[in-house]
Amino acid sequence: MAGDGDTERLDHDGGTPAEADGAGARDAADRDGRGVYAISVAAELVGTGQQNIRQYERKGLLTPERTDGGTRRYSEQDLETLRRIGALLDEGLNLAGVKRVLELEAANRGLTEDNRGLADDNRELRADNRGLKEDNRGLRKDLKRARGGD
Template identity: 65%
Template sequence: MTDDRFHRAVYVISVAAELAGVHPQTLRIYERRGLLAPARTAGGSRRYSDADLALLERIAELTDEGLNLAGVQRVLELERTVVELKAQLDDARRAHERQLAELTARGFNLGGLVPAVPASRAVTIYRATRGPASVVEPVTRAG
């Protein structure tokens, strides 16, 4: 099923209720509680999509597990947050991969997070660490 069709609001309330196995009044209650937001026609009639029916199935699963409607609402909010965060993480990963590829193409040795330069151009710098003055830490940088 295409994404467009999945989200297309086509079912009237009686058909959606029958498909979901609930009373039409239950759908109205879910809407009032903010669990469900069906599309509306120009005349104000509710229209439900396959996505709405999938959500009704999830609500039924949660209520069957013993959650009240407030609990169901919280779980649904958290599930939406997880989906959003996963999308953000995927975007960040793709951006990171693009940046790594860009740096690699410019000649950076990303294994050591130090630019890859010929040994003849590399400069070694010593930085004193805390503690006795004789303790030093080598740091290699491109020069």
């Protein structure tokens, strides 16, 4: 039964359960980027053919990890990319268009992250600036008192 196999895969993926090792979210993020799926499993999970996945790799749309023996290993992130490729193809884009969209989306994610960092830096600089203005007011008062202008 297909449902029973799906349940078994969800129950045990061959690794240590996150709760058992105490690492939680960090391990989940590590698993997302680690290549664990063979091409046959990846193809089945995203609903495409193995030859399509190989072609996507040749076109530079994704680069799976490789074992020492050269076997492709796909991560959760790779599966997400494969799903995105499928969605873009369904929308009528060709592989060159898909590659460009993926590149632009990656650039956008990078710029968004940069923007968050700059916004954080800006908040810190504003706080520093308020502190410096306060210091400046205090120094002006001290100088005025020292000159006898108080």
